[in-house]
Amino acid sequence: MEHDILVNALNRSYQLNINQIGLYRDMIGRVYFLQSQGKRYVFKIYRNFKTDDALQTIRILNYLKANLYPVVSVVNTVQNESNIFVDCSEGSCVGVLYDYVDGITPNGKQEAGSIGKQIGKLHKLMESYPHKLAHKTKIDYIDDYISIMKEKNFDSEKIIDLQQYGDELWNRISKLPKSFCHGDLHTGNMLRNQRGEYVLFDFDDASGDYPSMDVAYMSDDTNFNQFQESMYDKTMHLYESFYSGYSKIRPLSNMEYNSIFDFIAVRHFQIISRIVRCQGLQSLDEKDCYEQYTWLMNWRELCIKKQH
Known part of the structure; x- marks a missing residue:
């Protein structure tokens, strides 16, 4: 305007x-x-x-x-x-x-335990939230990304691979307990103030879906575009640090605890979809499509190797 x-x-x-x-x-x-x-x-x-x-x-x-x-x-x-x-x-x-909030962007690795404890308090407090929360569907988390790949005329066989992986992910995460989830939790959406509190903002993707998704996104130590096997172990290390604080307030179930690597894959489906629907199909070129396909397929294989 x-x-x-x-x-x-x-x-x-x-x-x-x-x-x-x-x-x-x-x-x-x-x-x-x-x-x-x-x-x-x-x-x-x-x-x-x-x-x-x-x-x-x-x-x-x-x-x-x-x-x-x-x-x-x-x-x-x-x-x-x-x-x-x-x-x-x-x-x-x-x-x-x-x-306007005065503060600094926290160091997600050095402050993981402290951030985890505060996010545990967020999730605990939101269990008493008196209003109805939005719920997202498989279309929001997985399928819209597939639709975009079809709109981009991406390789049909690779689209089938992405569909199969998306179905696997959804089959597991849809069974997880539901409660409040910020939906886009990372250090870029918080500032540490002078009192040492983490002031949160950008709740635009909040839902009543999966709290473990917030834990996963805060524990994500991968490179979004460039795949490296070492990212799995780095993420596990960051996850353990974050969870050391989070679990003091709100422990996860075994199923939730094991879900974080699935959510890191879901984040790729979700973020690409979110950007393209706001910025248009031209914001994603053929190179980007192949790069993300390769990343997701490598991540899928790595998780199977590490977890089995």
């Missing part, structure tokens, strides 16, 4: 006097950094098809904030609304203003 229109909408809805605004990122949503009267804010415009996720994010953040869990704060409008709607080229989109 036009820069001046956005500034006017923010000034009108929040009674701000914006003297500085800049686009930080335009991917899953458009994120702006802005400043008004010496105070900094973050404004996020969610894509039209993410409206329900945006409204759920607000409910989750308000619940966690009310229960003194360290998360980013939602700034209400002068009418005490938690969001506004802005007109974009794709239609009416939810816009949310957040307080």
